[in-house]
Amino acid sequence: MPISETWLLPDGVADVLPEQAQVIESLRRKALDFLASRGYQLVYTPFIEYIESLSSLSESNQDLDLATFKVIDQLSGRLLGVRADMTPQVARIDAHVHPVEGVARYCYAGTVLHTKPQGFNTTRAPLQLGAELFGSDSIDADVELIDVMINLLQTAGHSDGIHLDLGHVGLFRSLVKQAGLSKAIERQLSDLYQRKALPELAEFTQTLPFGQDFYTLGRFASDLDALQANLSAEVLNNEAFKLAFDAVKSTQAAIQARWPELHIGIDVVELRSYHYHTGLMYAVYAPNRAAPLAQGGRYDGIGEHFGRARPATGFSCDLYALTAGQVQSAKVLVAPKGIDADLLNAIASARNEGFSVVQLLGNDDLSSVSSASHQLVNANGEWTIKQI
Incomplete structure (x- = not known):
């Protein structure tokens, strides 16, 4: 390979330069401190594991399976997976x-790796930060995670104009079960809902059992009152459907009480990661951004793969996406070389004031520190800080 090409990186990955890295690291620390204050304990997980361990989600989420890099372990000969999501871990x-x-x-924060970018203009190596709660099937747990997620986004500087979307896979799933539909029909319906293709949905549902209810679910997906008014009594009396419907309403009311100014939207046929989630789903969007700032939901029973099925809910976000476009230049103070006690004390004092102090080396001068913003100078026997 020519030397001119050796510095190139693969598509979808990039270096993070000092001005942005400082912003990202500052947010990572603040976010983890905030999560700790809410009782979320920090864990570190390995970057690579046996694929059987990572498959606790990928068996039910084909998208995650396709996003996972797989390699052969030269020590054991077994198949390894590079984590594409930290939730299974x-x-x-x-x-x-x-x-x-x-x-x-x-809670956790670490780099994950995707075989392909998961959205427009996204990295293949996100810095994933998230929180997970295990052991409670109460709506209160979902409300807590949503509240934590919104607070964390505020910590990241995202508060103006944010929008919360709520959904629940249980409405569609219970109706599919009640109608006795095949997996193939279920997938077709899911695709129509995802594309918001109402004319196609109207035609497709004409011959289905509960066809009008399937159409109504898509037609009034964002209006719970209209949905309730137009669904058949048989569907509304289905216990699983009622539980899911009440969960969405209760969660909406609880979050609205905590965040009166927050705009909350409902979409009961938002079926992203449909086979992975088992209940409520939630995502927060910001103006002029197509992808969510953070998203999550309930995924009960995930631990069954490891011999201990438990209720679970959680969310995650990409710190790179949260800080996109933000830069922060450090206050870099250049000090002359020397070991004079007064000079060293002045350098220590400047560092305590928040300066990054670079002491010159050898025959270096001020021009050798390209990021310099201030200079330490001696004026009449006193060391003072001078802005450049």
Whole structure:
């Protein structure tokens, strides 16, 4: 390979330069401190594991399976996977490595790797930060995670104009079961809902059992009152449907009480990661952004793969996406070389004031520090800081 090409990176990955790295690292620290203040314990997970361990989600989420890099372990000959999502790893910790009784709360931050970008203009190596709550099937747990998610986004500087979307896979799933539909029909319906293709949905549902109800679910997906008024009594009396419907209404009311100014939208046929989620789903969007700032939902039973099925809910976000376009230049103070006690004391004092102090080396001068913003100078025997 020519030398001119050796510095090139693969598509979808990039270096993070000092001005942005400082912003990202500052947010990572603040976010983890905030999560710790809410009782979420920090865990670190390995970047690579046996694929069987990571498959606790990928078996039910083909998208995650396709996003996972797979390599052969030269020590054991077994197939390894590079983590594409940290949730399965935290589920393994809860189920097998650190099996506490009652509710467990964990948080994490680390790089994950995707075989392909998961959205327009996104990286293949996001810096994923998230929180997971295990051991509670109460709506209160979902409300807590949503509240934590919104607070965390405020910590990241995202508060103006944000929008919360709520959904629940249980409405569609219970109706599919009630109608006795095949997996192929279920997939076709899911695709129509995702594309918001109402004319196609109207035609497709004409010959289905509960066809009018399937159409109504798509037609009034964002209006719970209209949905309730137009669904058949048979569907509304279905116990699983009622539980899902009430969960959405209760969650909306609880979040609105905590965040009166927050705009909350409902979409009961938002079926992203449909086979992965088992209940409520939630995502926060910001103006002029197509992808969510953070998203999550309920995924009960995830630990069954490790021998301990537990209720679970959680969310995650990409710190790179949260800080996109933000830069922060450090206050870099250049000090002359020397070991005079007064000089060293002045350097220590400047560092305590928040300066990054660079002491010159050898025959270097001020021009050798390209990021310099201030200079330490001696005026009449006193060391003072001068802005450049």
